[in-house]
Amino acid sequence: MAENDTANNNWYGADGALRSGVGSSGTLASGDTDWLYFYVGTTCDAVVGYNTDTSGVQMTWYRFDGGTLVEQGRNQYDTSWSWSKRLEPGLYYVRMDDSAGRYTVTVTAPGLVQSPVAGSPTHGRTTPFSELYETALGWTRAVGPMPSDITHTSTLSNNQDTDWLYFYVGATCDAVVGYNAADSGVQMTWYRFDGGTLVEQGRNQYDHHWSWSKRLEPGLYYVRVDQGTGAYDVTVTGSGISASSVVGVPVHGRSTTASELYESPGDYSKATGPIASDTTCISEVSTNEDADWFYFYVSKTSDAVVGYNADASGIRMTWYRFNGAALVEQGQNQYDHHWSWSRRLEPGLYYVRMDGAAGAYDVTVTGAGIVTAKPKAALAFSSAPTALRKYAKGRFAAVLRPQHAAGLKSLSFSFERLGSDGRWTVVKKLSAVNVDGTASTVGAVYAAFAAPGRYRVWVRHSADGDHSTTISGPKYFGVK
Secondary structure (H helix, E strand, O other): OOOOOOOOOOHHHOEOOOOOOOOEEEEEOOOOOEEEEEEEOOOEEEEEEEEEOOOOOEEEEEEEOOOOEEEEEEEOOOOEEEEEEEEOOEEEEEEEEOOOEEEEEEEEOOOEEOOOOOOOOOOOOEEEOOOOOOOOOHHHHOEOOOOOOOEEEEEEOOOOOEEEEEEEEOOOEEEEEEEEEOOOOOEEEEEEEOOOOEEEEEEEEOOOEEEEEEEEOOEEEEEEEEOOOEEEEEEEEEOOEEOOOOOOOOOOOOEEEOOOOOEOOOOHHHOEOOOOOOOEEEEEEOOOOOEEEEEEEEOOOEEEEEEEEEOOOOOEEEEEEEOOOOEEEEEEEEOOOEEEEEEEEOOEEEEEEEEOOOEEEEEEEEEOOEEOOOOOOOOEEOOOHHHHHHOOOOOEEEEOOHHHOOOOOEEEEEEEEEOOOOOEEEEEEEEOEOOOOOOOOOOEEEEOOOOOEEEEEEEEEEOOOOOOEEEEEEEEEEEO
């Protein structure tokens, strides 16, 4: 066996694959660690053991579950030792360390094979990635996407360092997410991004090896590694893990840095925006008295997620809907590093305020109805033209949607009747009632007609009281 002088966690550089009943020998120098691996193709009874010329040599062996090394046995201070176990198909590793000396490792089992096993991890599928010195909010610069069953290796340069990785899940699947670390102080936390914030899925520290076996829904996931110092590796394994972005879920990397404005808590006139859907706005509250504002438009009633991440738990997010005259609060949260609201939003103009404490943060809004241009006013009729015949003779109703009434100073309806000569003649002009320029007002008009026939209606409005604009029409209906 070629000697494998590596750090304690460099299992992915192991020698193998071991053959059944054939010993593999090596020599450990002081401080040295050697790794070997073997595949089990079918469930079988096996004997895994070692012999050494010094009692200080330690053997530890593991099964790799697709995320981390799961210890199967450990022994030291015996010059020979073995374990008799029933092994499931998979990929296994042996580590020899702790003392200088000569050793031989032997695995005897009828199920041992020399090539990867279908449905199990494959040895040697690793990729190193550039170490980035990032903050707790560095997820927008994460490395990825991580494919399934590929081990990503890197190093934390100091205790203040933070590394981020990401992966996509394209179809619901059972998955394993895990890590191995040379320093037990290394912490791994992983999240699902819901379109507004990072939702924690698991966290572990003070273990050299750890993994989570979970059923994952389609989405965008992030892994954060921090707290300790030294080499580590991260692996995710699952049939639904995709190496590229997935339709219908957030896309990594859509972010923009917003210019930080020193504003007062009530000065939303300087808000940054409009925020686009699924685009993270990154900024910083400079002082405890600072307040940052953002805004976004919703063009149609739709489900949306509004959320934030902050490196200081004192940062507060409050968001509002503008009703044409004032801000109406929709939600507020403070003292959480991550938070989001999943709501069904009506069309309109919305504002987000970030304040409460100094520190970095990001804001994201995601929804099918979120647009980057101010929606145009629109009119909704109470019934489709074919249904208007069912009204009492000559009765017609038109209703302005409340969310589209903002800014209107007048609303008029022009009714025309089709004559026998094929020409349309104006028979009635009416002004709407209760249109006062606020988004909470409904304008409605009712008109009665004595003569049966074919009619149409035009709807016009004025924002300044002087110039009229047609916003709907013609709508046709009949009177019997």
